[in-house]
Amino acid sequence: MATEVLMPALSPTMEEGTLAKWLVKEGDEVASGDIIAEIETDKATMEFEAVDEGIIGKILVEEGTEGVKVNTPIAVLIEEGESADDIAAPAAAQADAAAPDTTDAPVEAKAAAQPITPVIPAEADIPEGTEMRSTTVREALRDAMAEEMRADDAVFLMGEEVAEYQGAYKISQGLLDEFGAKRVIDTPITEHGFTGLATGAAMGGLKPIVEFMTFNFAMQAIDHIINTAAKTRYMSGGQMSCPIVFRGANGAAARVAAQHSQDYAAWYAQIPGLHVAMPYSAADAKGLLKSAIRDENPVVFLENELLYGQSFEVPVLDNYTVPFGKARIWREGNDVTIVSFGIGMKYALEAADALAEDGISAEVIDLRTLRPLDYNTVINSVMKTNRCITVEEGWPVASIGNHLSATIMERAFDYLDAPVINLTGKDVPMPYAANLEKLALVTTKEVIDAAKAVTYR
Amino acid sequence: MAARKSAPKKPVKSNTSKEELLNHYREMLLIRRFEEKAGQLYGMGLIGGFCHLYIGQEAVVVGLEAAAKEGDKRLTSYRDHGHMLACGMDPKGVMAELTGREGGYSKGKGGSMHMFSTEKHFYGGHGIVGAQVPIGTGLAFADKYLENGGVTFTYFGDGAANQGQVYESFNMASLWQLPVIYVVENNQYAMGTSLQRSSSTPDIYTRGEAFGIPGEAVDGMDVLAVKEAGLRATEHCRSGNGPYILEMKTYRYRGHSMSDPAKYRTREEVQKIREERDAIEHVRELILQGKHASEDELKAIDKEIKGIVNDAAEFSKNSPEPALEELWTDIYADDTRLGVHA
Ligand SMILES: Cc1ncc(C[n+]2csc(CCOP(=O)(O)OP(=O)(O)O)c2C)c(N)n1
Ligand SMILES: [Mg+2]
Numbered sequence: 068m069a070t071e072v073l074m075p076a077l078s079p080t081m082e083e084g085t086l087a088k089w090l091v092k093e094g095d096e097v098a099s100g101d102i103i104a105e106i107e108t109d110k111a112t113m114e115f116e117a118v119d120e121g122i123i124g125k126i127l128v129e130e131g132t133e134g135v136k137v138n139t140p141i142a143v144l145i146e147e148g149e150s151a152d153d154i155a156a157p158a159a160a161q162a163d164a165a166a167p168d169t170t171d172a173p174v175e176a177k178a179a180a181q182p183i184t185p186v187i188p189a190e191a192d193i194p195e196g197t198e199m200r201s202t203t204v205r206e207a208l209r210d211a212m213a214e215e216m217r218a219d220d221a222v223f224l225m226g227e228e229v230a231e232y233q234g235a236y237k238i239s240q241g242l243l244d245e246f247g248a249k250r251v252i253d254t255p256i257t258e259h260g261f262t263g264l265a266t267g268a269a270m271g272g273l274k275p276i277v278e279f280m281t282f283n284f285a286m287q288a289i290d291h292i293i294n295t296a297a298k299t300r301y302m303s304g305g306q307m308s309c310p311i312v313f314r315g316a317n318g319a320a321a322r323v324a325a326q327h328s329q330d331y332a333a334w335y336a337q338i339p340g341l342h343v344a345m346p347y348s349a350a351d352a353k354g355l356l357k358s359a360i361r362d363e364n365p366v367v368f369l370e371n372e373l374l375y376g377q378s379f380e381v382p383v384l385d386n387y388t389v390p391f392g393k394a395r396i397w398r399e400g401n402d403v404t405i406v407s408f409g410i411g412m413k414y415a416l417e418a419a420d421a422l423a424e425d426g427i428s429a430e431v432i433d434l435r436t437l438r439p440l441d442y443n444t445v446i447n448s449v450m451k452t453n454r455c456i457t458v459e460e461g462w463p464v465a466s467i468g469n470h471l472s473a474t475i476m477e478r479a480f481d482y483l484d485a486p487v488i489n490l491t492g493k494d495v496p497m498p499y500a501a502n503l504e505k506l507a508l509v510t511t512k513e514v515i516d517a518a519k520a521v522t523y524r
Numbered sequence: 525m526a527a528r529k530s531a532p533k534k535p536v537k538s539n540t541s542k543e544e545l546l547n548h549y550r551e552m553l554l555i556r557r558f559e560e561k562a563g564q565l566y567g568m569g570l571i572g573g574f575c576h577l578y579i580g581q582e583a584v585v586v587g588l589e590a591a592a593k594e595g596d597k598r599l600t601s602y603r604d605h606g607h608m609l610a611c612g613m614d615p616k617g618v619m620a621e622l623t624g625r626e627g628g629y630s631k632g633k634g635g636s637m638h639m640f641s642t643e644k645h646f647y648g649g650h651g652i653v654g655a656q657v658p659i660g661t662g663l664a665f666a667d668k669y670l671e672n673g674g675v676t677f678t679y680f681g682d683g684a685a686n687q688g689q690v691y692e693s694f695n696m697a698s699l700w701q702l703p704v705i706y707v708v709e710n711n712q713y714a715m716g717t718s719l720q721r722s723s724s725t726p727d728i729y730t731r732g733e734a735f736g737i738p739g740e741a742v743d744g745m746d747v748l749a750v751k752e753a754g755l756r757a758t759e760h761c762r763s764g765n766g767p768y769i770l771e772m773k774t775y776r777y778r779g780h781s782m783s784d785p786a787k788y789r790t791r792e793e794v795q796k797i798r799e800e801r802d803a804i805e806h807v808r809e810l811i812l813q814g815k816h817a818s819e820d821e822l823k824a825i826d827k828e829i830k831g832i833v834n835d836a837a838e839f840s841k842n843s844p845e846p847a848l849e850e851l852w853t854d855i856y857a858d859d860t861r862l863g864v865h866a
Binding site for chain 1: 595629630631632633634638639640641642647648649650651652656657659660661662663664665667668669688689693695696699732818838844852853854856858859863864865
């Protein structure tokens, strides 16, 4: 019986990819294990093997097609004597219900790649008339590092797979070629050791960027981040500094379960001596990372794997930096303030769109940095809207939202018309099962419901 | 690159000048008198918290400093007073840090365990056992990156030698051929745990073998043997051969810290080493035997050292406590308090 060959998911976060090349043509016989196509994911170019044997009856998606959704039929495999038209009609509909919906996804679909633009452009940091270019967060981070490495020889990058492999998440793509092995350094798998080593190198006059494959693994190294990097200046009475950037993916990715899905924002935000950034957009990722590399203080820079492939408008400016301690208002509104950062912004902005349709005008604030934290922007907004909800992915106990609630209570108590609601991830280790994982994370619907609750709708 | 145990070296008088012997004597004595004074001030309540004395181990830092060149870096654990004095830091600034005063190296904010000097290339003073080992490896990484010819002396204890990060450092230092000398100050105890009770193998200097790092055991109570080993190690590092391990067999006379009653060893054990192996006595004998100085001349040195230590103690008592605003400074580079939730 004829079967469909579906676009495979070749990484935990892949939702779509480019069908780079067909290695077979219609009429070719294939055996299981034969490489039939090359597919570009958000991270790498992968070879795609046939699972079943048969004859390539029909190629449904031409090579070179971008944005092919996972589970889209890309070819039809037939048996001897069959025709490609014998394909069973409901096959596509049988696709796993939990997978991203593919039935209505034309192969040229590029919706997810559409750049997102803030309604309120960031303060004065982008001059009027600046050219904007659609850029992924991934490219923005790479560009920031490359620009700063060109500007300052003391800047170097070290981490697992950052050089020859081009980055486990492809963030450091091309850097080895441009800067060489002296400045783009593959480390052994030795987080405690290389974090201490990089911290020492910073004390010795260099400006290291340490990439953690993900921040989950930085727990093995957290002693050096906190006890060494963050405290050296104070303990030395201001004599010694430790200018270093610790960066990498933070928070839940997709279906990687408890040990690989944790948001450390509140952990690091607690430490005096550290600066902490957690950007949402590509422009902020670039501008904040450039500021972080120039910073004389140690910086923890929390990225998000799910955002790496997301495109945003980034200003084409030679020297675009974003200051720490300044929130960005993405959307102005009068009825409720929604404060978030990092991937939480996705839910906040989606909720604000939905709320607008119900006549609720939400002001959405992206904190961008958690230390320093822009209290004033939050307080001013709450004084206007009189209601506030916070959205983050981390756990509820001692969360950033808790801290903001306390600050709002201290500084704007009389302005509140409803208690502040803190939306967070659920107080459980991250489960693996798709349905439970969804339940564990904060959702757009929870944000909408909370906004309705504080506006008494 | 096999590890080797150096033959116990009888100091060769001919290549040790009078001047050098007297310098060693003076520097070791300064550390011992300073530490005795610190112990006194602790007893008087002027020094608080933990205070780890270096008495007994003086020959290690003094010998190695004699092998160092200008620009070389050094760092160690919380047992750091001796290292600071040996690299030329001002006893007044060190003592005033112990008493938590404005005139201390860290303005009173670091204390006994956390002191630094950019001027003397002293990179701490680290309170977390073993943490200084990758940091020292990173300083060496910076030296190599900047091609400045420097070597980093990374000191740690026999107890710290069981930390995983030590071996992570060994691996990277050897892999990248970093100019770092790992100095294990094996004083036979980590708090109350003797080496026999903590280590599966007794010879720490062999632990680099798996990483291709040469190591040697050295009589850490013999300042001349220490210096010679230091010269071999620095030569090895400076020639671009990567790291080197020196295990210094030494002994601490006092408790682990001021509050340690030291019930884990006998008084006789300590007494025996003091009588038979004391590093300062050893150099004193060499000086007298070689007729480099008379008893009276040595007494004059003792007096001079006492004076320096007394001045340091006076300074540390009279220096004011840090201004209250100091609570909020030196957290960030710009010190505008941005980032501090006040
Ligand atoms: C990671 C860590 N664990 C435990 C301690 C508590 N502690 C302080 S000193 C010490 C013993 C270390 O002994 P050793 O490395 O031999 O150095 P020594 O004190 O003999 O100079 C311990 C367990 C610490 N400071 N850091
Ligand atoms: Mg010890």
